[in-house]
Amino acid sequence: AQSVSQHNHHVILSEAASLELGCNYSYGGTVNLFWYVQYPGQHLQLLLKYFSGDPLVKGIKGFEAEFIKSKFSFNLRKPSVQWSDTAEYFCAVRGSGGGADGLTFGKGTHLIIQP
Amino acid sequence: EAGVTQFPSHSVIEKGQTVTLRCDPISGHDNLYWYRRVMGKEIKFLLHFVKESKQDESGMPNNRFLAERTGGTYSTLKVQPAELEDSGVYFCASSQVWIQEQFFGPGTRLTVL
Numbered sequence: 358a359q360s361v362s363q364h365n366h367h368v369i370l371s372e373a374a375s376l377e378l379g380c381n382y383s384y385g386g387t388v389n390l391f392w393y394v395q396y397p398g399q400h401l402q403l404l405l406k407y408f409s410g411d412p413l414v415k416g417i418k419g420f421e422a423e424f425i426k427s428k429f430s431f432n433l434r435k436p437s438v439q440w441s442d443t444a445e446y447f448c449a450v451r452g453s454g455g456g457a458d459g460l461t462f463g464k465g466t467h468l469i470i471q472p
Numbered sequence: 473e474a475g476v477t478q479f480p481s482h483s484v485i486e487k488g489q490t491v492t493l494r495c496d497p498i499s500g501h502d503n504l505y506w507y508r509r510v511m512g513k514e515i516k517f518l519l520h521f522v523k524e525s526k527q528d529e530s531g532m533p534n535n536r537f538l539a540e541r542t543g544g545t546y547s548t549l550k551v552q553p554a555e556l557e558d559s560g561v562y563f564c565a566s567s568q569v570w571i572q573e574q575f576f577g578p579g580t581r582l583t584v585l
Contacts, residue, residue, distance in 0.1 A: 389571070399578075400475065400578050400579075401563065402576070403573050403574075453571075457517055458517070458520035458570065459505050459517025459518075459519075460515075460574065462507075462514045463514060464514045465514070
């Protein structure tokens with residue numbers, strides 16, 4: 358069965374600090390990887406995704422993530438965070454060769470940016 | 473373009489009662505998914521429709537949950553009878569093609585007392 362582990366449940370940073378949120382997954386085959394974000398009072402929305410190709414993917418709002426196959430990791434990064442990045446971030450995986458049709462999510466990371 | 477909508481936004485019911493949640497996907501999206509997040513836990517997949525057909529219902533917790541998608545448009549998720557452990561936020565998502573990005577609705581917060 359697939360599983361996703363997000364290392365930090367709560368992260369507090371000051372504006373302009375660099376961000377890295379860890380995500381490791383467990384799955385025996387080819388995967389599609391996602392980071393979703395939920396801003397306060399808003400829907401879950403896609404930040405970025407990896408299907409194949411360049412393992413460094415860029416998303417919206419200056420976020421990027423790197424897929425490291427040997428480490429089963431897909432960490433999210435942003436060089437300089439803003440107060441508006443305060444949100445809950447979810448890493449998700451889906452097996453592209455079978456298994457359940459839906460996404461498997463991690464437990465989420467609450468990110469708080471202090472002005 | 474309208475996004476995924478869900479109704480109601482909140483529902484508070486007593487144990488043993490029935491509740492029906494509704495999801496309207498983005499127009500033209502054949503794929504519709506239901507997920508649930510119990511407090512403190514991860515978002516969990518419940519089931520996947522392609523048009524009106526259930527493609528995968530491996531995540532449905534038990535037979536108290538019934539999902540339908542008549543005509544391949546909106547979907548309903550009925551919980552009957554509701555139990556305390558059914559409390560949580562129920563999300564619906566849709567996508568045009570299975571492999572593509574899923575667009576999520578705002579969720580329905582269900583509280584069973």
